Amino acid sequence: MKRKHPLVILHGWNLSSDRYKPLTSEFKKLGYQVYSPDLPGFGQSQMAGKSFYLDDYVHFLRVYLEKRKIIKPVVIGHSFGGRIAIKLATSEKSLLSALILSGTPGVRPVGSGKRLLYLSAAKAGGLIFSLPIFKPLREIMKKSLYRVSGANDFYRTKPELKETFKNIVAEELSVLLPEVKIPTLLIWGRHDKIVPLSVAEKMLRRLPKGRLAVVDGARHGVPWSHVPDFAGEADRFIKENA
Numbered sequence: 001m002k003r004k005h006p007l008v009i010l011h012g013w014n015l016s017s018d019r020y021k022p023l024t025s026e027f028k029k030l031g032y033q034v035y036s037p038d039l040p041g042f043g044q045s046q047m048a049g050k051s052f053y054l055d056d057y058v059h060f061l062r063v064y065l066e067k068r069k070i071i072k073p074v075v076i077g078h079s080f081g082g083r084i085a086i087k088l089a090t091s092e093k094s095l096l097s098a099l100i101l102s103g104t105p106g107v108r109p110v111g112s113g114k115r116l117l118y119l120s121a122a123k124a125g126g127l128i129f130s131l132p133i134f135k136p137l138r139e140i141m142k143k144s145l146y147r148v149s150g151a152n153d154f155y156r157t158k159p160e161l162k163e164t165f166k167n168i169v170a171e172e173l174s175v176l177l178p179e180v181k182i183p184t185l186l187i188w189g190r191h192d193k194i195v196p197l198s199v200a201e202k203m204l205r206r207l208p209k210g211r212l213a214v215v216d217g218a219r220h221g222v223p224w225s226h227v228p229d230f231a232g233e234a235d236r237f238i239k240e241n242a
Contacts, residue, residue: 004031004032004033004238005032005072005073005074005097005098005238005242006032006033006034006035006070006071006072006073006074007027007032007033007034007035007073007074007075007076008034008035008036008037008061008065008070008073008074008075008076009023009024009034009035009036009076009078009081009223010037010039010061010075010076010077010078010080010081010082010084010085011036011038011039011042011043011078011080011081012078012079012080012081012103013079013080013157013165013168014042014156014157015042016038016042016043016044017036017037017038017043018043019224020036020078020223020224021036022224022227023223023224023227023230023231024036026227026228026230026231027231027234027235030231030235035064035068035070035073037061037064039057039060039080039081039084040052040056040057040060041158041160041161041164047160047161047164051161051163051164051167052164052167052168053164053167053168053171054083054084054087054167054168054171055087057083057084057087057168058084058087058088058091061084061088062088062092062095065095072095072096072097073096073097074096074097074098074099074100074234074238074242075088075089075096075098075099075100076100076101076102076223076234077099077100077101077102077104078101078102078103078104078223079102079103079104079105079194079195079220080104080168081104082101082102082103082104082106083104083105083106083168083171083173085099085101085104086099086101086104086106086173086176086177086180087171087173087176089180089182089184090176090179090180093181093182096182097182097242098182098183098184098185098237098238098241098242099180099182099183099184099185100184100185100186100187100234100237101184101185101186101187101203102186102187102188102189102222102223102230103188103189103192103194103195103220103222104186104195104203105169105173105195105199106173106174106177106199106202106203106206107173107174107177107199107202107203107206108172108174174202174203174206177203177206177207178206178207178208180207180208180209181208181209182209183209183211183237183241183242184207184209184210184211185210185211185212185213185233185234185237185241186200186203186204186207186210186211186212186213187213187215187222187223187230187233187234188200188212188213188214188215188218188222189214189215189217189218189219189220189221189222189225189226190214190215190216190217190218191217191218191219192218192219192220192222193219193220194219194220195220197214200212200214209241211237213233213237215229215230215233
């Protein structure tokens, strides 16, 4: 029997490896060896007192793989974790055997001008609602404005990670997608409102060896809301491509 590639699951922003334990268990039932690190700043993993860039997370992952002697893994990146996976796959072209991305904003769903306008409105709103007369409504209005801007993750981010968040989302990934030469599966929730299906379709056109699987009834949290569907799609893809 052909030996299965190890799997490395990279979690989303404001989450940790704990959220993916059901998926990890499902993959283990299918015979995979699974690794799921807490990325710096999340879960049990601490940061070194400075803001991070995407390259810092890529370096963390590279060291993580080297220390554990993980050879030619399939990296599964959800949302933010997928950003790291894309960057690693293009900077270390022979390190991975395949990629699986879910809910990853590989292209920007909202134009940068429109996003900047909304974010400016959110910041201005925060100043206005800091006035004593509006103070009872401040948090409600700030949350609403950040949600409209598509930056709800920023609103929920711990203060010490806000600069890191800005650094991460500022990096344009779409130019890297044509350089991802390994087989890549996109697993998307049909009703993902955070990173819409249209983003996956645009990414698919840029990926040389891309494939798209859409999970009906699923949203952004498809790796934990539809565990058997996610693991099944991933397992079929790995058997055929890795």
